[in-house]
Amino acid sequence: MRLWNVILRLSRIGVGAGDPLAQPVPRNIPRDPLRPVHAEKRNENLTTKSVLTTVAAQPLPQDSRSCWSCGSVFETTRAALFCKSCGKVQPPVAVDYFTFFGLPPKLNVDAPSLEKSFYELSRRLHPDLNARAGSQEQEWSLEQSSLLNDAYRTLRDPIKRTEYLLHLEGVELEEQSKSATEQARATGAMKKQIVPPDVLEEVFELNMQLEELRMSKKMGEEDPALIAEIGKQKLSLEAKHESLLQELQADWKEWDSLIDSAQASSEERGQATSRMVDVLNRRNYIRNLVRDVNAALEE
Amino acid sequence: MASDRIVGIDLGTTNSLVAFMQGETPVVIPGDDGLNLLPSVVALDANNHPVVGNAARNSLIETPERAVYSIKRLMGRGVEDIQEELKLFPFRLAEDLQPGEVLRIKLGNKTFTPPEISALILRQLKRSAERFFGGPVTKAVITVPAYFNDAQRQATKDAGRIAGLEVLRLVNEPTAASLAYGLDKKQNGIVAVYDLGGGTFDISILKLHDGIFEVIATNGDTHLGGDDIDNLLITIALDDIRGDLNLDLRRNAEAVQAIRKAVIEAKIALSSQPSVKLDIELPGGYRYQREITRDQYEQLIQPVIDRTVGPCKQAIKDANLKPEQIDEVVLVGGSTRIPKVRALVKDLFHREPHTDLNPDEVVALGAAVQANILGGGSEATENMLLLDVTPLSLGIEVAGGVTDKIILRNSTIPASATQFYTTQIDGQTNVAIHVLQGERELAKDCRSLARFDLKGVPPMAAGIPRVEVKFLIDANGILHVSAREQRSGKEADIQVQPSYGLTDEQVEGMILDSFDNAEEDFRQRQLIEARAETATILAALEKGKKSAAWGQLTTDEKKQIAKMEKSLAAVNAEDDYHAIRKAIDALNQGTMRLAELMMDTAVSSALKGKNMDETDLGEGPTAPHPMAKAEFE
Numbered sequence: 001m002r003l004w005n006v007i008l009r010l011s012r013i014g015v016g017a018g019d020p021l022a023q024p025v026p027r028n029i030p031r032d033p034l035r036p037v038h039a040e041k042r043n044e045n046l047t048t049k050s051v052l053t054t055v056a057a058q059p060l061p062q063d064s065r066s067c068w069s070c071g072s073v074f075e076t077t078r079a080a081l082f083c084k085s086c087g088k089v090q091p092p093v094a095v096d097y098f099t100f101f102g103l104p105p106k107l108n109v110d111a112p113s114l115e116k117s118f119y120e121l122s123r124r125l126h127p128d129l130n131a132r133a134g135s136q137e138q139e140w141s142l143e144q145s146s147l148l149n150d151a152y153r154t155l156r157d158p159i160k161r162t163e164y165l166l167h168l169e170g171v172e173l174e175e176q177s178k179s180a181t182e183q184a185r186a187t188g189a190m191k192k193q194i195v196p197p198d199v200l201e202e203v204f205e206l207n208m209q210l211e212e213l214r215m216s217k218k219m220g221e222e223d224p225a226l227i228a229e230i231g232k233q234k235l236s237l238e239a240k241h242e243s244l245l246q247e248l249q250a251d252w253k254e255w256d257s258l259i260d261s262a263q264a265s266s267e268e269r270g271q272a273t274s275r276m277v278d279v280l281n282r283r284n285y286i287r288n289l290v291r292d293v294n295a296a297l298e299e
Numbered sequence: 300m301a302s303d304r305i306v307g308i309d310l311g312t313t314n315s316l317v318a319f320m321q322g323e324t325p326v327v328i329p330g331d332d333g334l335n336l337l338p339s340v341v342a343l344d345a346n347n348h349p350v351v352g353n354a355a356r357n358s359l360i361e362t363p364e365r366a367v368y369s370i371k372r373l374m375g376r377g378v379e380d381i382q383e384e385l386k387l388f389p390f391r392l393a394e395d396l397q398p399g400e401v402l403r404i405k406l407g408n409k410t411f412t413p414p415e416i417s418a419l420i421l422r423q424l425k426r427s428a429e430r431f432f433g434g435p436v437t438k439a440v441i442t443v444p445a446y447f448n449d450a451q452r453q454a455t456k457d458a459g460r461i462a463g464l465e466v467l468r469l470v471n472e473p474t475a476a477s478l479a480y481g482l483d484k485k486q487n488g489i490v491a492v493y494d495l496g497g498g499t500f501d502i503s504i505l506k507l508h509d510g511i512f513e514v515i516a517t518n519g520d521t522h523l524g525g526d527d528i529d530n531l532l533i534t535i536a537l538d539d540i541r542g543d544l545n546l547d548l549r550r551n552a553e554a555v556q557a558i559r560k561a562v563i564e565a566k567i568a569l570s571s572q573p574s575v576k577l578d579i580e581l582p583g584g585y586r587y588q589r590e591i592t593r594d595q596y597e598q599l600i601q602p603v604i605d606r607t608v609g610p611c612k613q614a615i616k617d618a619n620l621k622p623e624q625i626d627e628v629v630l631v632g633g634s635t636r637i638p639k640v641r642a643l644v645k646d647l648f649h650r651e652p653h654t655d656l657n658p659d660e661v662v663a664l665g666a667a668v669q670a671n672i673l674g675g676g677s678e679a680t681e682n683m684l685l686l687d688v689t690p691l692s693l694g695i696e697v698a699g700g701v702t703d704k705i706i707l708r709n710s711t712i713p714a715s716a717t718q719f720y721t722t723q724i725d726g727q728t729n730v731a732i733h734v735l736q737g738e739r740e741l742a743k744d745c746r747s748l749a750r751f752d753l754k755g756v757p758p759m760a761a762g763i764p765r766v767e768v769k770f771l772i773d774a775n776g777i778l779h780v781s782a783r784e785q786r787s788g789k790e791a792d793i794q795v796q797p798s799y800g801l802t803d804e805q806v807e808g809m810i811l812d813s814f815d816n817a818e819e820d821f822r823q824r825q826l827i828e829a830r831a832e833t834a835t836i837l838a839a840l841e842k843g844k845k846s847a848a849w850g851q852l853t854t855d856e857k858k859q860i861a862k863m864e865k866s867l868a869a870v871n872a873e874d875d876y877h878a879i880r881k882a883i884d885a886l887n888q889g890t891m892r893l894a895e896l897m898m899d900t901a902v903s904s905a906l907k908g909k910n911m912d913e914t915d916l917g918e919g920p921t922a923p924h925p926m927a928k929a930e931f932e
Contacts, residue, residue, distance in 0.1 A: 122511065126686070127774045128468070147715070149713060150716075
């Protein structure tokens with residue numbers, strides 16, 4: 001047996017959510033002795049599930065720390081990424097991507113202002129601009145800047161942003177990716193497919209047609225009528241995809257107003273997230289179908 | 300100040316350059332031959348000393364078994380991925396090469412890894428820069444093709460270290476070029492950089508925004524370039540010769556190199572002329588002559604240049620753009636001088652490409668700009684910041700031999716991803732992780748980057764350990780991995796086995812080797828210089844003895860000079876340059892009066908109306924010699 005065969009991705013099997021273990025703390029940082037204990041506890045790993053469940057209902061965390069270099073104290077509603085008085089990059093603190101950008105966990109994000117923040121923070125955190133700093137600060141710059149890039153990549157994309165928020169809320173989406181399909185095929189495991197009921201019939205028919213198309217292509221034949229029919233189906237799927245995106249935006253609006261009201265019950269939040277999970281699962285299914293159709297047509 | 304001396308280096312397949320930001324302008328530093336381009340050719344001379352550049356280029360034809368070119372094609376690659384290369388290039392691999400081992404190339408009867416050969420090129424550039432500054436150069440920015448994978452990047456960094464350079468940053472070539480272009484333009488918009496060099500092709504699409512150069516998408520082919528065109532032309536010539544003269548020259552390295560030289564010249568000429576005539580002397584007194592028209596040539600190379608279309612279309616698609624949305628197209632790399640390539644680019648992007656900067660130099664100039672930014676910047680580079688991307692997705696092999704992508708291609712770097720692993724057997728203490736790079740779904744179709752062993756996982760029941768592994772791609776595009784077992788909080792020990800790379804220990808060893816060589820080289824150079832000076836002073840003395848002034852010396856003085864002359868001749872036969880120098884100094888001192896007397900005679904004869912030139916002074920003992928100045932330490 002090869003060793004990698006024994007590897008299991010914990011995130012896949014859902015073990016160990018919410019370990020109260022701290023992030024690795026960089027060595028040799030002068031620590032503020034008055035730093036409140038809760039700031040330590042907040043350093044949970046972000047890819048676990050429980051971080052934002054409390055954050056959403058409460059005001060954003062207040063963090064009071066001071067610059068490791070010049071000692072000036074910062075009072076910010078976001079992670080102290082760099083010192084505003086001396087400009088030095090600060091040791092990374094585990095925060096979620098929204099907090100990293102100083103944003104509330106809302107789904108309507110203003111793209112131009114997010115880009116502006118990204119550029120501004122890049123000018124502070126990027127390793128190229130900290131190339132002459134000490135080796136510890138260079139390491140922080142590398143970590144902070146990778147966090148910045150990861151956060152920006154996630155938040156600027158509407159789907160990734162939604163998935164990330166759901167993830168913070170403790171909801172995992174079904175794997176619909178091509179690699180998950182391949183993996184299921186290779187291991188012989190059943191992959192859980194969520195076929196949206198309203199397209200069940202269409203999907204069944206489309207799969208038959210795609211099979212037919214593959215067969216005829218194998219025989220070296222072209223069936224223009226079949227290709228035209230599949231093309232028509234593809235257009236209808238794309239329209240469906242578009243309408244799901246609109247549905248998703250309506251859900252965003254609802255979520256954001258829950259965050260704004262600050263009094264939303266966990267039940268209300270749960271309902272909002274399950275609606276989004278449903279839309280995303282349907283959307284992913286349709287998107288994969290369109291991808292398969294394109295592949296079959298191009299083959 | 301040493302920090303002012305960060306140089307930018309373009310380590311190219313065909314040519315390499317070193318550049319520096321002089322004031323507010325990047326300039327290329329010429330080599331000791333006065334030329335900006337250093338051919339990326341390395342050879343061993345008769346004494347087994349490495350020579351680089353034009354000197355080595357001659358050796359390609361005279362002693363091809365002692366020379367190597369296009370070594371960049373082998374950087375970071377294993378023997379199984381270079382089978383195509385071996386058919387087309389005269390690389391001679393070491394016979395005892397083991398599978399999975401880093402390649403070793405034979406030059407004469409010595410072997411070198413690709414990073415060591417690249418290091419020799421880098422060291423030559425370093426020397427040029429040191430001559431330029433009159434002081435040591437230890438820091439550099441080196442450019443790599445944007446589409447280089449982790450192993451190829453690591454190999455380039457290793458080469459820098461072996462050459463005694465701290466590589467502050469690896470910059471992607473097309474991005475570097477955009478920096479050089481952006482320096483005086485300072486505008487916003489979308490720019491595509493099409494970079495077709497000697498052996499690699501890159502396409503990068505950037506968004507310029509108030510000095511931020513943000514790469515949106517990149518694509519390419521690390522085995523596509525002018526070399527491929529040369530090989531096509533060589534193959535045709537060899538076939539012709541075999542058909543017409545019944546002469547099979549494929550195994551005749553000298554002849555192949557002579558043909559290669561001729562077809563490269565023809566290729567260059569065909570960029571400006573409608574036709575060109577090949578005329579090559581062959582062994583056995585034969586001659587190969589052939590006319591190639593531009594039409595024939597363009598037809599021939601079409602399949603090669605067409606291979607750039609796919610990557611361009613993919614990059615535009617990945618950038619989520621339409622060709623019309625691209626504001627400017629910049630051409631980089633010597634192969635973009637080919638009119639057919641320019642036509643293709645114009646076609647692809649619907650606009651006339653920019654060619655304002657020398658396509659051979661623009662990458663090095665950009666590297667110098669980046670070096671300046673890293674060094675703290677200047678007025679010209681103020682506000683400039685490069686945000687580059689990783690060209691290939693990073694993945695992990697999961698059950699079933701499937702690649703699970705954890706960092707997607709075109710992600711801005713630095714980028715990171717965290718994964719959790721557990722064990723499947725009770726008490727299991729090791730977890731093996733296979734890291735891959737590439738876009739394919741199955742692990743076997745991706746490139747193996749490394750296998751990591753997470754060791755020292757505390758023995759627990761299966762499924763209980765929770766190992767957090769953090770993958771981080773740094774600003775050089777190189778992967779770093781760290782791991783921690785979360786339940787125990789224990790840092791897991793990671794053993795990295797790069798699939799195609801040198802270990803740290805190997806690199807350290809090579810650095811020492813090159814230092815040893817450097818000392819030996821230095822000694823050799825000093826010896827050669829001292830002997831040249833001996834020859835000069837002894838020749839001068841011979842002339843002095845025939846002059847009128849010689850008669851004015853006392854017998855004692857003459858005896859003394861003869862004694863010193865004899866001892867100089869004696870130490871000159873030995874290998875101790877210190878002793879030779881001492882003897883030269885002594886003889887210089889001893890002949891001072893003779894020199895003065897000769898000068899007096901010359902002056903008085905001049906006063907008598909004689910021309911100074913007619914008085915044979917001979918070359919003075921301290922006459923300038925043709926050798927280069929000694930190296931800085």
